[in-house]
Amino acid sequence: MRDQIPMSETRRQLTQQDIARLAGVSTATVSRVLNRSSLVKPDVRDRVEAIMAQRGYLPHAAARALASNRTYTVGAIIPTLNNAIFATCINAFERELQAMDYTLLVAVSNYDLDIEAVQLRRMLERGVEGLLLVGNDHTASTYKALQRAGVVYVNTWVFDPQLGHPNIGFSNREAAYAVVDHLLALGHRHIGMIAGITTGNDRARYRLEAVRERLAKNGITLREDATMQVSYAIGEGRAALARLAEQDCLPTALICGNDVIALGVLIEAIARGIAVPQQLSITGFDNLPLTEHIRPAITTIDVPAQDMGRAAASAILAAIERDERVRDRQFHAPLLVRETTAPPFTG
Amino acid sequence: MRDQIPMSETRRQLTQQDIARLAGVSTATVSRVLNRSSLVKPDVRDRVEAIMAQRGYLPHAAARALASNRTYTVGAIIPTLNNAIFATCINAFERELQAMDYTLLVAVSNYDLDIEAVQLRRMLERGVEGLLLVGNDHTASTYKALQRAGVVYVNTWVFDPQLGHPNIGFSNREAAYAVVDHLLALGHRHIGMIAGITTGNDRARYRLEAVRERLAKNGITLREDATMQVSYAIGEGRAALARLAEQDCLPTALICGNDVIALGVLIEAIARGIAVPQQLSITGFDNLPLTEHIRPAITTIDVPAQDMGRAAASAILAAIERDERVRDRQFHAPLLVRETTAPPFTG
């Protein structure tokens, strides 16, 4: 696949040699200037820096990496950027890295753990010094490679530290419990779920399982005829509700795997004249900005996407630069009760 | 800022030497199988590959880059990932690169061209072989560095090839014209605009200018008292409409800089009992998935985010691997007339 096509000949770039020659010093000194070593005489440093700036010298990162065994590069492997909530997280992650002069490598796995494993490999070859992953569910080969490489990593979006992996996230289970409890407290007994696809997605699985368990614990069974897994798209949410409506198996409340699905369900409900929340309560997950503005505003879980991105970056940088262990960190993902939930209609 | 903290000592990684020794061949041969050179005897190749797989050997990318002058890395510098439309574009870009075994470096400039210049530098040091940028507006230092490095780059989201930069995008001007023409055809004469912030954002500027010009060309002046620049957030859109309503300077139509703003304007209008589109027509820009589902569905411009991402990747890869020049490429960004636009109310 990768053949040896030579790069088009670009004018040879300036090298440390050149700078050294121009400044009348050795490459060692130039290197010291570059690395802000304190043992360079100020005037020498200034002279060298002036020349570097003037000629637009760019140190060769690969050469530095090879010699110093440092890349100042961190990776993130995420399921997708098409879901705004991940994009938000990565945005925060990148900004934090950027502030510390680290560079971000991004790979999208499309919810496929095998693709993820391949991408991890690529990143390790690139010498990433830290890695943000999503979820605790990764292939054995992924975990093995991570361990062999001895690279810092953080699993985000989940919090199950007893699994033995560094977690910076929130409890999908607890969040789902809160949703169920809320619905139960409102008096709902007929509850279905439009979940995300659980294959290779432990967050989606946790949510679905937690809903089932919590209901069961309260003597209620999740209405399996009103439960399905769909991918995260508005159209999917709409179609799901349409199906339930047409099969006449609408519960009084639908828990959605995320806000995008919830939005679809809500829109379809409105389109069909199903009153929300009077006839149907709906809950989401993520707290996308939109959910608070739309009418009815969507009851949802406030997923701390930015916090996780920022915290993951801090933890990774602390591990790299100060050799600190990554501390597990649990963020609260509170239920935001808004307008799509109400007591079930009892006619 | 960057001091020399040694990496925590990880068990030394396997090197090509080790593989060579284990396989009883020279490093040259190992290198050849790594690079899929055809002149390795099949059984030797198999043996070497088996050993590499078994020991989990990871070639050292920095060393390869240094020796071969190839990094198989491409960069993208974008204003933000918090806007879903950019995230979508980058997602497509990454998937295309991934398929060709390239790795993506991502940097977020937060709409700041000076930050962008710094990030570009970082990427050039990292040896990116290609670069996706957004817009044609970049600092002189950015363009100079790009040229000196001789790296392939593509400016996306705009199409003004006469400026002399490779463009893969669409004409923001034409798109804005289409919006204006549509509104004019409906009979609107009082038109305002809630634009994006034009500082360091030529897309936003093109849109605003084009609206002004097109109106002027038709003998109509953009209602400056109903025109402002806000950042891309629903709340900003809402606040903008609130301000106009309270100052009693509502036009009959509002052109919004993007869908997020349009959504905010729409939601605020509904909240205030301003009938859309009867009392107020609204248009957006981007065609976020949501806009077609919400009621009233938003009239908007279909921005080819995925197409641009994919095409930029293809063009960059073609330039790298087959030495092809980047061909400018203009995508159509059609107006999608939906439900938020109608003839002005004439009472």
Add this chain to the structure above:
DNA sequence: TTGAAAGCGCTAACAG
């Protein structure tokens, strides 16, 4: 405070 020189792990002639 500076310079000389030995690598870092790999590729790419070149020779065989």
Add this chain to the structure above:
DNA sequence: CTGTTAGCGCTTTCAA
């Protein structure tokens, strides 16, 4: 088809 070897550009002892 395979091995030898000279770098790639930089960091980092070690001496001075």
